[in-house]
Amino acid sequence: MKQRLGLAIVLFCLIPALFAQQKVKQNAREDNASFMFTESQLNEDDDAAQSTSALVTSNNDVYLSNVGYLFSPMRFRVRGYDSQYNDMYINGIQFNDVETGRFSYGLIGGLNDATRNKEGISPFEVNNFTYGSIGGATNINLRASQYAAGSKLTLSGCNRNYILRGMYTYSTGLMKNGWAFTGSVGYRWANEGNIEGTFYNAFSYFLSAEKVFNSQHSISLSTWGAPTERGQQGASTEEAYYLANSHYYNPNWGYQNGKKRNARVVRSFEPSVVASWNFNIKDDMKLVTSAGFKYTSYGTSALGWNGNAADPRPDYYKKLPSSVFNVYNSVPTGEQLQQFNDLTDNWKNNKSTRQLDWDMMYFANEQANALDKETLYYVEERHNDQLAFNFSSVFNHTINDHNSYVAGIAVNSTKGMHFKKMKDLLGGQQYTDVDKFSVRDYGFNSSVIQNDLDNPDRRIGEGDKFGYNYNIFVNKQSAWLRYQGNSGSFNYFAAGKIGSTQMFRDGLMRNGRAPLKSLGSSGTAKFLEGGVKAGLTWILNGNHSFTVNAGYEDRAPLAYNSFIAPRIKNDFVKDLKTERIYSGDLTYNFNTPVVMGRITGYYTRFKNQVEMEAFYNDSEARFTYLSMNGIEKEHWGVEAAATFRLTSNLSLTAIGTWSEAKYMNNPVATRTYESESESNEDRVYAKGMRVNGTPLSAYSLAIDYNLKGWFLNLTGNYYHRVYLDFSSYRRLESVLKSDNEGAVDANGNIIGMSVPSQEKLDGGFMLDASIGKYIRLKNGKSISLNLSMNNILNNTDLRTGGYEQNRGDNKQNGELREYMFSKNSKYYYAPAFNAFLNIGYRF
Structure with missing residues (x-):
């Protein structure tokens, strides 16, 4: 055992150095063309429940302990909340990215066995590690003494984003000398995943050491870390899917010298460390203090092109048959009809037509080299790197059997580093760091075109930073207190918190479009945060109870949304305020010998939200920033779940939710073009639009059977009311009025022209099943076998979401305009039939 332990310690000490050169950060949508999924949406692991919501680890709740895994293929979000409202803690330290608010599951990717010790809480649930967010929270316990002694080897095979996975975990348990060690390694791989053109290559490591000095003190x-490189899938239009004869067509790849190459590659690495001190002051008093550090490197590659080079994307709308003529209401000429038929035939029968043409791009650059001209095509890598430090201390005091309280403080300091660098010039020799859109508008002699005025006309080589380079600094401090008690048939709690957030941008390039506002500090924006909440549970008897909760919170805006055009200048969003959140729920809980579950009604109101979009504007051929401020949203609905114990071996579980989540006003907007220095005030007509990318209605019926170590599950899920991510640009007041058909009344509502409706996607049914066996061996050893199968009926028509492109003909009215909008939308589909075989050996 000592030899194995020594080898594990040496290995884990070397791992961070071996992978120090790899890169990563949590993903956020940068533009419509680069719409991507975070690790939390990939549904890549057999326990994908953790990838959906922080709530899914709530052990005592039939609804929350099931919905994350059951509905994960459709990327279901509990109550429609954005994932920024789900808090993720590791050993008491919050690991959400403070810039985007979200937790990157790539941080712990491939460490399933190491991260199984977790506590999940619902939004108002009493706990001992956090004040809690409206979306709930999870705390992963990585203390070495909490792992069972022994080894576990896990081998997995599947047809998902990766096809093979291996994990090995070893733990000493708490030894007589007070030490405990646990280590884990894992590897996930696919030369090509379930989507053509994708690949997966990921290593993961974990090491934990703990020293228990006595009954009062322990330090862990x-x-x-999980260095990962993976090729991505891209969304496309229904026209492209039809012509490719597949809803899983991927436009992100093409052949280069006969080999597949993906243009959208993510390289990620987030080495992290947490140190914790547990101090049991008395039997009824405990202090847990932790400090954590995380370095995030996240790079996403993307194609770029210069000058008059043609758009290389195979599904660019001008390359599709529908671009030849309006198939909806016009009669084509003979020439147009022939061109339409030729394009259709090529798309359907020539695979190279619908993929990237790498050889063409290399050839074009060779021609440019021969003429001593600028590189036409290249691959850039957009980085969102980060350094983060966190500190937390939580004090628990049990006053008596009926009263207790918990108090905590937390501090976070984060530096976000945003830049792009040249990854591959594709054989080109010259690239000058100027803005191509500004060159078109102002000419080569203008200083406006310079991305870095202090280094004008700088030649860029592979590995050089260019385009933009800036840091975002965010500092947060908070303190909270919660009291809980019980009296007779009533349990109750009351809690409050106060905090502050400071943020600023530090520009590292003096941009020609904003020479006085791009370099140096933006100045600091400061926000005072706070919140209160309370809850009361009335226990009728041991089988029935009612719970009512209510809360209010002031929350600082996210740094990601707080700047008008962060790539080029320091300006904050005008009239930036703290977000206000009002929330409450009412629950009936039941637990009888035959059935257990709950029914909950909830309501949440958001005010003063801020959203920012960055995208290439096809209609105006310019990169555009669109910031919305003062957004109001309303979320409400019903959740219900029940498990029926039919026999000692057979149970039936029914789960359902119907929810509403929509915009309640038309927020103020600021539009900024990357090729201009000025910003334009506007308004987005978003009232009535729904939150996108999650089913607002979902229902499930499952049968579970177990006997003598065997278990069998069969589940049917139905999804409904999934809405497409609407284009804010298309609903700008200035865009809607551009054809002079619309006017605005005294209340700010458009008259004479309707606002485009939001597309609601068709619902659908999915059947899943799993079968497994647990085998006990001698001397405490065991084997576990599990085969899970999703979408057995192979429903390939279930759309999980997508987005409207910022292009369309607003001058068309009614049915034609709706057709034009939907034709330009891009979609994602739920995975086709897939299976996951997992074999675990514990020894």
Whole structure:
């Protein structure tokens, strides 16, 4: 055992150095062309429940302990909340990215066995590690003494984003000398995943050491990371899917010298460490103090092109048959009809037509080299790197059997580093760091075109930073207190918190479009945060209870949304305020010998939200920033779940939710073009639009059977009311009025022209099943076998979401305009039939 332990310690000490050169960060949508999924949406692991919501680890709740895994193929979000409202803690330290608010599951990717010790809480649930967010929270316990002694080897095979996975975990348990060690390694791989043109290559490591000095004091240290490189899938239009004869067509790849190459590659690495001190002051008093550090490197590659080079994307709308003529209401000429038929035939029968043409791009650059001209095509890598430090201390005091309280403080300091660098010039020799859109508008002699005025006309080589380079600094401090008690048939709690957030941008390039506002500090924006909440549970008897909760919170805006055009200048969003959140729910809980579950009604109101979009504007051929401020949203609905114990071996579980989540006003907007220095005030007509990318209605019926170590599950899920991510640009007041058909009344509502409706996607049914066996061996050893199968009926028509492109003909009215909008939308589909075989051996 000592030899194995020594080898594990040496290995884990070397791992961070071996992978120090790899890169990563949590993903956020940068533009419509680069719409991507975060690790939390990939549904890549057999326990994908953790990838959907922080709530899914709530062990005592039939609804929350099931919906995350059951509905994960449709990227279901509990109550429609954005994932920024789900808090993720590791050993008491919050690991959400403070810029985007979200937790990157790539941080712990491939460490399933190491991260199984977790506590999940619902939005108002009493706990001992956090004040809690409206979306709930999860705390992963990585203390070495909490792992069972022994080894576990896991081998997996599947047809998902990766096809093979291996994990090995070893733990000493708490030894007589007070030490405990746990280590884990994992590897996930696919030369090509379930989507053509994708690939997966990921290593993961974890090491935890803990020293228990006595009954009062223990110190633990944990470190982990998961360096990953993966090729991505891209969304496309229904026309492209039809012509490719597949809803899983991927436009992100093409052949280069006969080999597949993906243009959208993510490289990610987030080495992290947490140190914790547990101090049991008395039997009824405990202090847990932790400090954590995380370095995030996240790079996403993307194609770029210069000058008059043609758009290389195979599904660019001008390359599709529908671009030849309006098939909806016009009669084509003979020439147009022939061109339409030729394009259709090529798309359907010539695979190279619907993929990237790498050889063409290399050839074009060779021609440019021969003429001593600028590189036409290249691959850039957009980086969102980060350094983050966190500190937390939580004090628990049990006053008596009926009263207790918990108090905590937390501090976070984060530096976000945003830049792009040249990854591959594709054989080109010259690239000058100027803005191509500004060159078109102002000419080569204008200083406006310079991305870096202090280094004008700088030649860029592979590995050089260019385009933009800036840092975002965010500092947060908070303190909270919660009291809980019980009296007779009533349990109750009351809690409050106060905090502050400071943020500023530090520009590292003096941009020609904003020479006085791009370099140096933006100045600091400061926000005072706080919140209160309370809850009361009335226990009728041991089988029935009612719970009512209510809360209010002031929350600082996210740094990601707080700047008008962060790539080029320091300006904050005008009239930036703290977000206000009002929330409450009412629950009936039941637990009888035959059935257990709950029914909950909830309501949440958001005010003063801020959203920012960055995208290439096809209609105006310019890169555009669109910031919305003062957004109001309303979320409400019903959740219900029940498990019926039909026999000692057979149970039936029914789950359902119907929810509403929509915009309640038309927020103020600021539009900025990357080729201009000025910003334009506007308004987005978003009232009535729904939150996108999640089913607002979902229902499930499952049968579970177990006997003598065997278990069998059969589940049917139905999804409904999934809405497409609407284009804010298309609903700008200035865009809607551009044809002079519309006017605005005294209340700010458009008259004489309707606002485009939001597309609601068709619902659908999915059947899943799993079968497994647990085998006990001698001397405490065991084997676990599990085969899970999703979408057995192979429903390939279930759309999980997508987005409207910022292009369309607003001058068309009614049915024609709706057709034009939907034709330009891009969609994602739920995975086709897939299976996951997992074999675990514990020894």
